[in-house]
Amino acid sequence: MTDITKHILLMDGPDNKGLIYHVTNVLYRHDLNIIHNDEYVSPGGRFFMRTEFEGTFNTDALLADLKTQLPEGITLRLNPKKKKNIVVLVTKEHHCLGDLLIRYAFDELDADVLAVISNYNVLQPLVSKFGIPFHYVSHEGKTREQHEEAILRTLAIYEPEYLVLAKYMRVLTPGFVNHFPNRIVNIHHSFLPAFVGANPYRQAYERGVKIIGATAHFVNNDLDEGPIIAQNVKDVNHRHSAADMAAEGKDVEKIVLSQALKLVFNDRVFISGNRAVVL
Template identity: 55%
Template structure:
């Protein structure tokens, strides 16, 4: 029996869950799982349902729109695996973790390509029989380089672009080309220590915990909606290099967790925050 994910975001009104469930019942659909959340401050309603059965998608969506507020966002998908393109530079811990999970069938995604501004990751990527695109940034402005990066991405199927330690600041043009599609891992527990060399920044402040943050990319550097975070403890004996090494383990776990949430359609972007259902 086919399974689908139904995602709804709208203003909260009385009887929403009842009315939605009634329509699903009338289409002889089973609700396998269901999660809801209402933001009391803004009266915004979020719902994620996994449903199963056979139905006419056009009719179902029309009937749902009829009983929901005019501003309602409705998404229905039955695609289990999404296509993703990964951007990386030279660090391999996050990329390697995703490649291994992909090879093991533990990633609800098809990695269609890896694009990098460095050649050093080619051998790793090609061991997994995944296309590798090397596009040097040498003697190019950031804008010029991104034209080639964008062209490379568009050669492949993609629904999501994952920055697996892609250590280049993206221009507004890139962000606007792929709106709401770029997932980043930042080697810091945001909002602390944004930008470059966060481990050096953390070391100079004598922090006792370090962390990583995975977030959507926006025009504001390292300030997009946060999806997942985690930390590990450190002490005065750690050099900034020790902090960096400890942080790499956190980075790959956080990126993998955030990507899993996105691939399973559990992440709603709401303003500069996320709702995870």
């Protein structure tokens, strides 16, 4: 199979001498042009590298050549540089969804929004303005597992590469998460690991915090404890009520979510244990 496009090579594994040389040498021998390269070695001695390149090549031949030049334990992923296909899950709050839809409409999201799914129909009028399919999948009268099975049936129509939880206010079961390992991105309305779970602004107010924040992270089977992709904060003081903090926090949430998605969709995030390494 021959490709003519820009690609991104992702590599991680135990650090060794000459890793960068071996990769760049193979790309050179295949007559490929490196556009951008980033690398990082963790304190524990794990090597990460993201290489963006362009040219015409045979995928199988290139990967085989790389594997012969690299030591054991190295993981390689080769992705075309293209928009990702995503489905957005929401509940009732509009601010993160609205921001994503506007970015999508103006080609600033690096993704194609295939559909929006919600357990309420509150946001259907907003989504319809952008010509995107909206699926109302109610949780009423269903167990959590039954509701998630209904969502999975809808997702099977689209086969998205990523799910984005844009203020989706339901805890996902391990069974659901296992369908999309490291492919569900959530925005949490606090500066994790502080104030996990529900009502974080009320928790922050009661502790008298001087900053509030938002955290975008991958979803795993521990509530609000998946690898953190991006965070940001905003100053507050004793004059802010919990409601004031929540209102201020909405701007931080949508900015952090869009920043995180840009990193993920551009293949800049590696998962290492419960940490996200961003290149």
